[in-house]
Amino acid sequence: MSTGSLLVVDDEPHYRKLLSERHGRNGWAVFPTATGAEALRIAEKASIDVALIDILMPGMNGLDLLERLKSIDPAIEVVVLTGHASVETAIRAMKLGAFDYLSKPYKLSELDVVVERAAERRRLAHRCVGLAAQVKHLEGPRDPMVGQSAAWLATVRLARKAAAQTLPVLITGESGTGKEVIASALHRWSGRAAEVLVPIDCGALPEQLLESELFGHRRGAFTGAVADKEGLFQVASAGTLFLDEIGELPLAHQAKLLRVLETGEFRPIGQTALRRTDARVIAATNRDLDAAIAAGQFREDLLYRLNVVTIAVPPLRERAEDVPLLVAHFMARSKTGACDLEPGGMARLTDYTWPGNVRELRNVVERLLMLAEGPVITERLVASLLVERGGRPRANGGKPAFDRVMPLADMERSYVRWALDECGGNVTTTARRLGISRSTLYRHTAPT
Ligand SMILES: Nc1ncnc2c1ncn2[C@@H]1O[C@H](COP(=O)(O)OP(=O)(O)OP(=O)(O)O)[C@@H](O)[C@H]1O
Ligand SMILES: [Mg+2]
Incomplete structure (x- = not known):
């Protein structure tokens, strides 16, 4: 049985006690109160899941309370209890966003069912928003962990x-x-x-x-x-x-x-x-x-x-033993299907420094599968792909690529522009890889 926090608003002490005790026994955290004003104070402090409110109360009536509870938290599920079966009241309550209404006298078992369904809807609403955020964000559902x-x-x-x-x-x-x-x-x-x-x-x-x-x-x-x-x-x-x-x-x-x-x-x-x-x-x-x-x-x-x-989380270059497993994993997951890889090719992948870590490895594997010209990925193909990526610093024998002294700011600007180019013009990625904020990045690339 699902539980949560339940607000019980009824000016009649007998009903209040009855409802509180019953739902308390069912595992709810119950907040009983006699007035609308007090109910609002509670709802602003505690996170209420479901509210049971009586319509006819001195002071603020139940419909006003319903409206104000919804403005504190639109997802509160409100069940309205009416003393006399008035169709108009019930319709108004539903229009104001009540989950359901019951007219007195009602069976307590009936109320249990309504409260339970209200709680379920509250939970589902939370779940939906959460799932929507998850779908927008996650790269794949439940990525298995390899290593x-x-x-x-x-x-x-x-x-x-x-x-x-x-x-x-x-x-x-x-x-x-x-x-x-x-x-x-x-x-x-x-x-x-x-x-x-x-x-x-x-x-x-x-x-x-x-x-x-x-x-x-x-x-x-x-x-x-x-x-x-x-x-x-x-x-x-x-x-x-x-x-x-x-x-x-x-x-x-x-x-x-x-x-x-x-x-x-x-x-x-x-x-x-x-x-x-x-x-x-x-x-x-x-x-x-x-x-x-x-x-x-x-x-x-x-x-x-x-x-x-x-x-x-350690960088991939510090855990080269994971490379072969990850390669096999991404091959198995690719749309093109797995492919053999020459041992020399695997050695090159294992030796590579992987500045973009596992994400870069995934991209490389996908490109290799795409570029492979036969059933086997050759060492030559791997070598050419890696040189294209990480070969640059090594291409001139590790010597820095300067030919003159220039102001540091100029150097920085051209480096940042190069980095931006390297990351396909993606500002967020570039900023992340440079370890600076996006606004700093913009400042560095602005023309002087
Ligand atoms: N151990 C692993 N096993 C399988 N796949 C992995 C593993 N580690 C990372 N990946 C995959 O590599 C990619 C990058 O991982 P993830 O998004 O978790 O990195 P991140 O550290 O959050 O990167 P960023 O800092 O760019 O946000 C994802 O596609 C993820 O599924
Ligand atoms: Mg991330």
């Missing part, structure tokens, strides 16, 4: 240990090492596996949009806020919130995040009351957060909250 090197196995072991707790986890590592793979494993191995894993890329959205994604907003809080919106902290309350690229989180939001981690409370934009969340937070970054702190771009106190457990 046999001691470094990789140690990472996995640490992740398994961390999964058992609800403490925040910080995952660090170069781009493409598998930070997201580890994050989803942490969720899958945790006690919250049946709940949602909600990922959000902190570097992908403009500031205000990011804030409203994370914390939600009230209708009218800013231009374009045409309806109330639940924040992902709310959506992920029973599950896991994955804050990807945490190093890109603007300073203003860092303060808000720190507060959530410290108190479990946050404030949707345009709302005075605080809301509660029980979301487990996993953060990931490929930036050096200590450097970001030194540069005044990241809060030190936030880092200490996030890195209670840190999982550092």
Whole structure:
């Protein structure tokens, strides 16, 4: 049987007690109250899943209360209990967004069923938003994890240990090492596996949009806020919130995040009351957060909250034993199907430094399969592909490619432009690989 928090609003002490005790026994956290005003105060503090409200009450009546509860949290499911079967009241309640209504006298077993269905809908609503975010973000459902090197196995072991707790986890590592793979494993191995894993890329959205994604907003809080919106902290309350690229989180939001981690409370934009969340937070970054702190771009106190457990995913060049397994894995997964590889070709792949890590390896395998001209991928093909990518620094025998002394700023600018070109013009990727923010990147590429 599903449970959650249940608000019971009835001015008659007898009913209040009856309902509270019954649902309390069913495992609900019950908040009983006699007035609408008190009910609103409770709803603003606690995260209420389902509300049972009486229509005829002195002071604020049940329909007004229904409307105001919905404006605190549009996803609260409200079941209305009417004293006399008035069709108009029932219709109005449904129009205001009530889940269902029951006219007194009703059977308690009937009420149980309605409350249960309301809770189910609340859960499904959360799940839908979470799944939508997941679909947008994840590269593949449940990517299997491949690796046999001691470094990789140690990472996995640490992740398994961390999964058992609800403490925040910080995952660090170069781009493409598998930070997201580890994050989803942490969720899958945790006690919250049946709940949602909600990922959000902190570097992908403009500031205000990011804030409203994370914390939600009230209708009218800013231009374009045409309806109330639940924040992902709310959506992920029973599950896991994955804050990807945490190093890109603007300073203003860092303060808000720190507060959530410290108190479990946050404030949707345009709302005075605080809301509660029980979301487990996993953060990931490929930036050096200590450097970001030194540069005044990241809060030190936030880092200490996030890195209670840190999982550092090693770069692929430090675990070359994983390369053959990963090659086989990506071949098996490709649309073209697996193909043989000359032993010399595998050796070259294993020796390569993989600056783009596992993601780069996946791309290389896909290109090899595409370019192969027979049933076997030759060492020559592998060599030519790798030279095309990583050969550049080695091509002139390791000597730096300078022919004159120039101002550092010019050097920097042309290097950044080259890097941008190298990353196919993708600003986010380039900034990430250079270890700088996108705005710094823009500054460096701006014409002087
Ligand atoms: N151990 C692994 N086994 C199988 N696939 C992996 C493994 N590690 C990474 N991958 C795959 O490599 C790709 C990159 O992994 P992921 O997105 O987790 O990297 P990341 O560290 O989050 O990168 P970025 O910093 O760019 O966000 C994905 O397609 C992922 O499925
Ligand atoms: Mg990632």
